[in-house]
Amino acid sequence: MNPYLVRLLQIAQQPSRRIIGLMSGTSLDGLDVALCRLEGHGADTRLTLEQFATIPYDDDVRHRIRQVFAGTQVSLEYLTLLNPWLGLLHADMVLTCLGAWQLKPADVDLIASHGQTVYHAPHHQHQHPDFPLNATLQLGDGDHVAVRSGIITLSDFRQKHLAAGGEGAPLAAYGDYLLLSSPDEERLLLNLGGIANFTYLPRTGHDASTAFSTDTGPGNTLLDATVRAQRPGLAYDEDGRLAAAGHVHEGLLKALLDHPFFSAPLPKTTGPELFGPEYLRQAQTQSNTSTLNLEDLLATLTELSALGVAQAAKQAFGARPALAVYASGGGAHNPALQAALRRHLPGCHFATTAELGIVPDAKEAILFAVLANEAVAGQPISIGAGRQRVPAVTMGKISLPG
Template sequence: MNPNLLHLLRIAQQPARRIIGLMSGTSLDGLDVALCRCEGSGIHTRVQVEHFHTVPYPEEVKNQIREVFAKAEISFEQLCLLHPWIGNLHADMVLDCLRQWQVAPTEVDCIASHGQTVYHAPRHQHGRPDFPNATLQLGDGDHVAVRTGILTLSDFRQKHLAAGGEGAPLAVYGDYLLFSQQGEDRILLNMGGIANFTYLPGSLQLAEIFSTDVGPGNTLLDAFTQHYFPTLSYDANGALASQGQVHETLLAALLDHPFFQADFPKTTGPELFNKEYVQQAQTRSGTLAPSPHDLLATLTQFSAESIVRALERCFPVPNLTVYASGGGMHNPVLMTALRQRLPQCRFTTTDELGILPDAKEAVLFAVLANEALAGTPETFQGGQAGNPAVSMGKISFAR
């Protein structure tokens, strides 16, 4: 037998595994690296985050990715080169972290590599009925495995697509395994480039659990902050938005899009929520030249309002505990708007559940890899459409 398979079998049979979860999201801010100790599997999964670090993307890396990011027309050569290039880049970032943490690569069982999403095209967004839901993450797993010497699982979203999902949100699987609690209806709200939430009913009924994207989290805020204030990459602590006024007519135009009326679950990305989206809403509402501060105030309210409306549509009397994560939870203007609009909800963060909010998505990919190795797809049997009962991740051996 190929010794790689014996190695895989040994890792799968261990009571616990050390797995590095990697996530680089739509904000292009960097690579989240979470070294996790995953014990057990399925609903018995226990995770301890041993180390976490976000390795910032240098400006040059962001620029290379931006050449293809969320663009319908690109250089095919650039796309081809980026796939191994990002794989090697992420591998080097992992090796740097391991050196800093004084952990040898041989002490890690597996890497769970999400890769860099460069294009997300659910059918409702591409609008071509003869083509399926599609999504593309770059950063080839074989390159990560060979360069680090660590078994790597990657490209998690394709199985979800193949089994009838939109390739996202995948958070629901890990959220269910780690955070379900009998007797408390929970919302796990992640505000990254795109905002999404998972609903975990206190009844623990698998069929009621679902996860959906709800609209822009920070993606528009980042785009216009960078546009008007080129030395800044985001509106830190909402400092710019807090100096502006919300334009109600522009806000109404921003919220007037079929995406918001479509049924849940649904997914989206910066392919829809981008500068053109805002410019079109400005044209329709006749608000052509709001000041940069007013525009950022309005866009922050837009992010908050799209989250609030999604929650209100799903739960007519939202009386829930909301566990926030992702970069948006550091924005007090956004968080205050959410609290004001949903006074009956209790807002906290996943810290309360033992997972650092900035690490949450990377941890969830470690959990997906743990399930692929040691769990069974049956764990999710009976889940809603959108959560197919499958194991995700492609296996790359290091040798």
């Protein structure tokens, strides 16, 4: 028998596993590396975050990813080369972290590698006549991660979700449900990354039937792109200061909200393929705001992100003043966005996931560690029963180092 399969069986039977979760998000700010200790599985999962680091991408890495990112016409050669290159880069970043944490690869059981989404294509978004299906593409080949790091690696998590009838995202509900369900509190786990999404967890503890997650629209992606275009040298609007100095332009906001994504049924997913410069340009043309100053533009885009969340929340479960909202992702650091969310979700209790013991910036990387733990030691996770596009599956392809 292949010794790596024997090892995998041992890992599955251990009372706990050390798993490194890796996430490279749509903001292209860097690789999140979360060293997790996971005990048990399913409803009995217990997670301890032992170490966390974000290894920033330099301009060269960002430039390479942007050659294909969200593009409809890209060099097939470039795409082919980028796939293993990113796998090796991510493995080297893991090895650097292990060195800093004074650990060896043999001290880790598994890597759970999300890779880099370069194109997300739910059917409602691409509507290509030849392909009536949902699709998504993550780069950073898992075999390269495994061979370079010497650690058994699970990767390409989204394909199983697609194959079983989902949109390949958001997967957050699977981890949020296992780690953060509460019998005492109705919760909204709100991730404010490039794209915003939330998981709704009713006050039912471990009854998964009504838990689900959905994307809500742009989080930071349009804000970042706008700042970068008008203030080269700035990566984002730090602490939302520029947005806070502006005023919401109602005409532009209306044009932005006019997109069918916002009225589409839940759950739904999206990406920068839709919420990119062209979407903004069209809305500006439609509302005659092409010369709007940067501050007002950012104030309006911040309002859009908050309204996307609030509208989806109301669509999902109506007005819920007692709801506890726990934010994570980079937008949790943006006071202008937080203020807009509080206005649109009045009466809710607002905090970050730190209050629940989950480092907000680490949450998505942790999610993939949880998914790998389920794939190896658990069962298909059945949540959101009765809702379409939320399949009960285990996710992740297994790569052996030798």
